[in-house]
Amino acid sequence: MTLRLLFFIPVVFVASLLPGCRTGPAAASSRFLQQSTSGGESKLDVKLPLEKGSVRFAVIGDNGTGDSPEYEIAQEMETYRKTVGFDFVAMMGDNIYGGHKPKDFERKFEEPYKPLLDSGVKFYACLGNHDDSNEVLYKPFNMNGQHYYSFKKGDVQFFVLDSNYMDSAQLDWIEQQLSGSNAKWKIAYFHHPLYSDGRFHGPDLDLRKQLMPIFEKYGLNVVLSGHEHVYERFKPEEGIYFFLVGNSGELRYHNLRPGSDIMAAGFDTDRTFMLIEISGDKLYFQTIARTGQTVDSGTLQRQPKPQVSSQAAQ
Amino acid sequence: MLISESHAVKRNIKRSDHKIAVAFALLLAIACSLAQSTPKPGINRDALIGTDFDKRVADYMKLHQQALTGLKVPQTTDSAQITAFQHQFAAKIRARRPNARQGEIFTSEVADWFHRLIAQVMTGTDGAKIRASFEHAEPIRGIHLDVNQSYPDGLPLQSMPPSLLLNLPRLPKGLEYRFVGRELVLRDIPANLIVDAIPDVTASNTK
Numbered sequence: 001m002t003l004r005l006l007f008f009i010p011v012v013f014v015a016s017l018l019p020g021c022r023t024g025p026a027a028a029s030s031r032f033l034q035q036s037t038s039g040g041e042s043k044l045d046v047k048l049p050l051e052k053g054s055v056r057f058a059v060i061g062d063n064g065t066g067d068s069p070e071y072e073i074a075q076e077m078e079t080y081r082k083t084v085g086f087d088f089v090a091m092m093g094d095n096i097y098g099g100h101k102p103k104d105f106e107r108k109f110e111e112p113y114k115p116l117l118d119s120g121v122k123f124y125a126c127l128g129n130h131d132d133s134n135e136v137l138y139k140p141f142n143m144n145g146q147h148y149y150s151f152k153k154g155d156v157q158f159f160v161l162d163s164n165y166m167d168s169a170q171l172d173w174i175e176q177q178l179s180g181s182n183a184k185w186k187i188a189y190f191h192h193p194l195y196s197d198g199r200f201h202g203p204d205l206d207l208r209k210q211l212m213p214i215f216e217k218y219g220l221n222v223v224l225s226g227h228e229h230v231y232e233r234f235k236p237e238e239g240i241y242f243f244l245v246g247n248s249g250e251l252r253y254h255n256l257r258p259g260s261d262i263m264a265a266g267f268d269t270d271r272t273f274m275l276i277e278i279s280g281d282k283l284y285f286q287t288i289a290r291t292g293q294t295v296d297s298g299t300l301q302r303q304p305k306p307q308v309s310s311q312a313a314q
Numbered sequence: 315m316l317i318s319e320s321h322a323v324k325r326n327i328k329r330s331d332h333k334i335a336v337a338f339a340l341l342l343a344i345a346c347s348l349a350q351s352t353p354k355p356g357i358n359r360d361a362l363i364g365t366d367f368d369k370r371v372a373d374y375m376k377l378h379q380q381a382l383t384g385l386k387v388p389q390t391t392d393s394a395q396i397t398a399f400q401h402q403f404a405a406k407i408r409a410r411r412p413n414a415r416q417g418e419i420f421t422s423e424v425a426d427w428f429h430r431l432i433a434q435v436m437t438g439t440d441g442a443k444i445r446a447s448f449e450h451a452e453p454i455r456g457i458h459l460d461v462n463q464s465y466p467d468g469l470p471l472q473s474m475p476p477s478l479l480l481n482l483p484r485l486p487k488g489l490e491y492r493f494v495g496r497e498l499v500l501r502d503i504p505a506n507l508i509v510d511a512i513p514d515v516t517a518s519n520t521k
Contacts, residue, residue, distance in 0.1 A: 098468045100397070100468070101393075101467070102393045102394040102397070104393075129470045129471055129472070129473050132467070133503045133504075134397075134399075134400055134504065134506065137387065137388055137390065137396045137399075138391070138393055138396060145387070164471060164473040164474070166476035166479065167476070167480070168479070168480055169484065169487075171480075191473075192451070200450075202450050204450070204473075205443040206440065206444045206447045207447070209440065209477070210476040210477070210480075
């Protein structure tokens with residue numbers, strides 16, 4: 001534990017108000033949020049403040065199936081975009097499942113997200129285990145030929161990693177990038193989750209062992225991942241907020257392990273995508289299911305930079 | 315009787331001499347063999363193997379660069395161009411090493427060394443965690459890929475345990491290690507081509 005946690009400001013969990021949504025150990029025996037059958041008929045329910053000058057983006061993961069749920073999520077994203085006005089999408093990997101022929105790119109990416117692409121929304125992809133390495137050359141994924149890269153939006157710097165192949169070159173790059181970043185918010189995203197209550201994969205402990213010391217040292221704020229085909233939000237670890245969005249196309253129904261001590265909220269009965277808005281020291285999030293139902297939302301406070309590195313520097 | 319006894323003693327002495335000579339010859343042979351297989355003081359045998367591996371990899375990368383000459387790496391919205399580039403690149407590499415066989419880069423010495431490096435990690439303190447991560451990462455089973463074969467379209471790539479990668483020799487950009495079934499393969503990333511493979515790596519070290 002670092003001194004950062006002394007400054008921890010409790011998260012306002014709107015999710016805790018939702019029926020059946022797991023929000024912590026006290027609710028460990030409660031049910032997960034069940035999908036409402038009438039959710040699709042409800043009007044748009046935006047939980048974000050939509051502040052002027054804020055950074056707004058969507059998050060999808062494990063989406064590239066080409067099947068109808070992916071299309072329905074994409075349609076829901078477009079509906080929200082019209083109100084929320086997000087201008088880019090962070091992709092958690094498994095962008096294109098199965099074959100990677102031109103018709104696959106069309107059916108699994110270009111067609112479902114056409115309204116978003118036509119509106120000028122940019123997609124920033126990372127590679128999952130089902131992705132072809134040469135997706136880095138596919139312009140709409142904005143990877144510029146790189147397996148790992150960084151981009152900045154306002155006060156937020158994103159570090160997009162290739163968790164399929166975390167070698168010394170990439171670890172050196174991450175450390176160099178994070179140490180040189182003066183961004184207010186530092187967000188990393190990659191395919192394999194460091195924390196997960198999914199039964200199918202579980203957390204990648206080896207990856208966690210390599211990355212967490214670097215993330216802690218340089219004050220990373222948020223980590224987003226996919227791979228596990230559920231939605232999960234975790235209690236902060238070492239002042240870092242973790243989200244798992246691996247069900248924007250694929251789904252492993254009822255795959256979350258009950259009784260978890262690390263879970264803040266979970267949803268495993270339908271596909272979802274996330275909306276995030278960052279303004280000042282606050283991050284607002286809203287997770288929306290295929291039917292339009294909000295399954296999790298809340299506000300997170302940016303944690304102060306770790307004291308450890310500043311003391312060490314003196 | 316005395317004479318015959320004397321002959322018997324001499325025969326015994328001759329037999330003993332013979333045995334000593336055979337034993338000496340054996341010892342000499344073992345000593346020579348050890349002298350040949352044991353590196354001279356100050357020379358790390360693994361470092362020599364590593365240097366040899368690096369040289370073979372560098373030679374391959376020269377060929378890779380030559381094959382790339384004349385090809386334009388696309389950055390495009392047209393995925394067909396990407397596929398075409400990949401196929402052309404692979405074809406040019408194959409044409410430059412048409413008789414490439416398993417073991418040209420992963421020689422038997424290099425393969426033995428890799429077995430040891432992998433075993434070090436897999437049987438180390440974090441071995442259980444690494445094996446668990448490996449098993450949870452949808453391992454690719456029941457498949458064998460030949461040198462110069464393309465990695466099959468649609469087949470997921472097995473993610474590599476970071477601790478293991480950190481214990482293996484660093485590769486130049488454009489090459490990577492991957493587990494495929496029971497093999498550790500060396501893959502040319504942009505050409506999507508199997509460059510070499512070590513058989514029975516995962517089988518011996520991850521169970």
